[in-house]
Amino acid sequence: MDAALEQVKQLAANADQTTRQRLMAALHKLAYSIEDSNDTTRRYGHLNLQTAAIKIGVDLGLFRFLAESESPLTVEEISKKTGVETQLMNRILRYLAAIHAAEEVSKDHYSASNVTRNLAEKVTEAAPQYQVLPTFLKKTTYRNPTNEMHTAFQDAWKTSLHAFAWFADHPEHLAPFNDYMALRRQPDLSWLTVYPVKEETKGWDPERPVYVNVGGGVGHQCAQFKEKYPDVPGRVILQDLPHSIAEALPTPGVENVVHDFFEPQPIKGAKFYYMRGVLHNHPPYKVRKLLENTKLAMAPDSILLIDEMILPETGVNANAASIDLTMLTAFASMERTEAQWREAMNDVGLELVHTYLYSSQNYESVMDVRLPRHE
Numbered sequence: 001m002d003a004a005l006e007q008v009k010q011l012a013a014n015a016d017q018t019t020r021q022r023l024m025a026a027l028h029k030l031a032y033s034i035e036d037s038n039d040t041t042r043r044y045g046h047l048n049l050q051t052a053a054i055k056i057g058v059d060l061g062l063f064r065f066l067a068e069s070e071s072p073l074t075v076e077e078i079s080k081k082t083g084v085e086t087q088l089m090n091r092i093l094r095y096l097a098a099i100h101a102a103e104e105v106s107k108d109h110y111s112a113s114n115v116t117r118n119l120a121e122k123v124t125e126a127a128p129q130y131q132v133l134p135t136f137l138k139k140t141t142y143r144n145p146t147n148e149m150h151t152a153f154q155d156a157w158k159t160s161l162h163a164f165a166w167f168a169d170h171p172e173h174l175a176p177f178n179d180y181m182a183l184r185r186q187p188d189l190s191w192l193t194v195y196p197v198k199e200e201t202k203g204w205d206p207e208r209p210v211y212v213n214v215g216g217g218v219g220h221q222c223a224q225f226k227e228k229y230p231d232v233p234g235r236v237i238l239q240d241l242p243h244s245i246a247e248a249l250p251t252p253g254v255e256n257v258v259h260d261f262f263e264p265q266p267i268k269g270a271k272f273y274y275m276r277g278v279l280h281n282h283p284p285y286k287v288r289k290l291l292e293n294t295k296l297a298m299a300p301d302s303i304l305l306i307d308e309m310i311l312p313e314t315g316v317n318a319n320a321a322s323i324d325l326t327m328l329t330a331f332a333s334m335e336r337t338e339a340q341w342r343e344a345m346n347d348v349g350l351e352l353v354h355t356y357l358y359s360s361q362n363y364e365s366v367m368d369v370r371l372p373r374h375e
Contacts, residue, residue, distance in 0.1 A: 048127075207234075214278065288347060
């Protein structure tokens with residue numbers, strides 16, 4: 001068995017990200033296939049305990065402390081560093097080692113495992129809204145949520161605020177959320193690596209807007225567009241709410257404009273209206289409103305670029321399926337298959353012309369959406 005495990009480790013070490021993810025999924029499936037009923041019951045029954053133990057470790061700075069140490073640490077040393085009573089620290093570390101979130105090297109001595117080092121990075125907290133989801137769905141008689149002001153998120157955090165408004169009032173939760181989003185997005189994977197920008201902008205009138213980043217945050221996408229295509233003619237415009245525009249990157253050639261995308265789009269006839277990870281944060285009726293606002297601003301040669309996850313019809317991986325249910329719990333929104341995206345476009349009189357996949361691991365693609373040819 002040891003030889004077989006070593007072969008698997010070697011395979012993983014030389015694999016790309018997509019192959020590594022497939023290998024992990026296959027190993028998990030294999031492990032689950034040999035469980036008996038007690039194994040399965042204990043595994044699911046203790047998942048909340050695992051989450052709680054990891055949260056304790058994060059709160060104490062335990063994982064970073066272990067990861068930064070060049071040698072194993074005693075329970076007493078860790079207790080002094082964290083301020084935790086020694087006996088309690090021993091019990092916590094023993095459990096973390098049992099779930100491979102730390103490495104027990106000898107009696108009362110611990111070091112960092114691969115999982116420890118991963119957890120030393122920022123970790124966001126969504127567990128409360130997951131935990132109330134069964135009660136929430138039972139209370140709503142198991143209807144698909146459509147009201148972003150009435151989700152498991154509001155029940156979990158005992159608030160009447162929208163999730164984004166709540167985060168704005170709770171910076172201690174907003175910071176790890178932003179860190180998680182930064183980790184999720186890989187800068188080397190981008191729609192700019194697959195979309196034919198040069199071909200679509202050939203002969204473009206420099207007096208017309210060429211790229212409008214709708215809901216673009218502080219402007220990372222605008223900066224990447226200008227860096228990759230500095231000679232593409234036309235105005236490059238970042239749009240977002242005042243708090244984001246106030247922190248916008250000072251990218252030369254980018255206009256930073258305050259705009260609420262649920263209001264009419266003021267920039268008319270741009271070549272590209274680009275939205276990244278915008279639509280999946282909103283319930284269907286708001287997605288429709290946003291699309292309608294954009295459609296009214298489009299010229300016959302305009303293109304709406306929607307950069308989102310496109311789920312396969314079958315075999316969705318656990319990470320993507322988890323994100324879909326996270327959208328359900330927090331925003332009454334969803335991830336979509338290509339058929340569902342097409343339906344959303346057709347409902348407002350837009351046509352999904354082509355999809356360009358740029359990250360197969362996360363199903364991330366940019367969709368080329370246009371006015372129907374007869375308009």
